[in-house]
Amino acid sequence: MNADARGIVLMVRDRQDDAGNIMRLRLASADGMPLPQFAAGAHIDVQVPGEESAVWRQYSLCSDPADTEQYEIGILKDPSSRGGSIALHERVRVGTMLTAEGPRNHFPLDETAEHTLLFGGGIGITPMLSMAKRLHALGSEFTLHYCTRTAAGTAFRADLETAPFSRHVRLHHDDGPQEQRLDLARDLPPPDGATHIYVCGPSGFMDWVISCAEACGYPPATIHREYFSAKIDSSGDSFEVEARESGVTVTVGPKDTIARALARVGVKIPVKCEEGVCGTCLTSVLQGIPDHRDKFLTDEERETNEDICTCCSRAIGARLVLDV
Ligand code: FES
Structure with missing residues (x-):
């Protein structure tokens, strides 16, 4: 796929x-x-x-x-x-x-949610802006939390302060007074099954918001995330990959990737980010168990083991068979 x-x-x-x-x-x-x-x-x-x-x-x-x-x-x-x-x-x-x-769109908005919480850190504000515009057009209940290091270094600030949905926006700056900074104990309401959370920004920011939401008891299906970049360790033990449709088998070495190993024998899987965040290299798994290293698949998708990001993920075991 x-x-x-x-x-x-x-x-x-x-x-x-x-x-x-x-x-x-x-x-x-x-x-x-x-x-x-x-x-x-x-x-x-x-x-x-x-x-x-x-x-x-x-x-x-x-x-x-x-x-x-x-x-x-x-x-x-x-x-x-x-x-x-x-x-x-x-x-x-x-x-x-x-x-x-x-x-x-790998980060779709559930427009049926009764309440939506948008958390954007730094450049992670960008998908939140289109979501806020859409939610405002729908007349939905939402809050947009936008976290930046400094008030002076906050892009889109004038737009947000004058937007027709500005009353839904909370700006949080690391250099601001304590009460203005994002406080998840205060800003993350208890889960009610009808509130969905969207998170985008630096990995540390995202991991913090997601782990707090999980600890609060938000169901996994209500926590949505999009990583822009990730530090991925794609190294590991060697394993074999059979490209079933192409009729070739290759060995993926300790520092190699599936996509690179297959490309060397003429099996080209499209690759873009090469760090497990965009999903371009996603390929169907026919046999074997992937060792998922990406940030693209959801936990539920990982558990099915139906697809693998071939730019970074590996195999648990000696062999994978892919539908390429
Ligand atoms: S190329 Fe982006 S996830 Fe593999």
């Missing part, structure tokens, strides 16, 4: 360098036609221009899902990242044409 690929060419209509090293881009279709519709929580894959080989990065759409005239994305310039976002900051101007795929 590989993610659907739908190519689009997007023209940069506007660039705004916002606070917190976040570049905001408004993107329109190059041919002036309406853009593909998306649901809140969706992202697009953007190819970084000017690279010798294809480098793709995923960016959540933060615009209103009802708007098919333009998409908005926010890109953090992060010196500790692998470089794609920095290159985009340096190379993108108004009028730049970007190759993209999507939209895809």
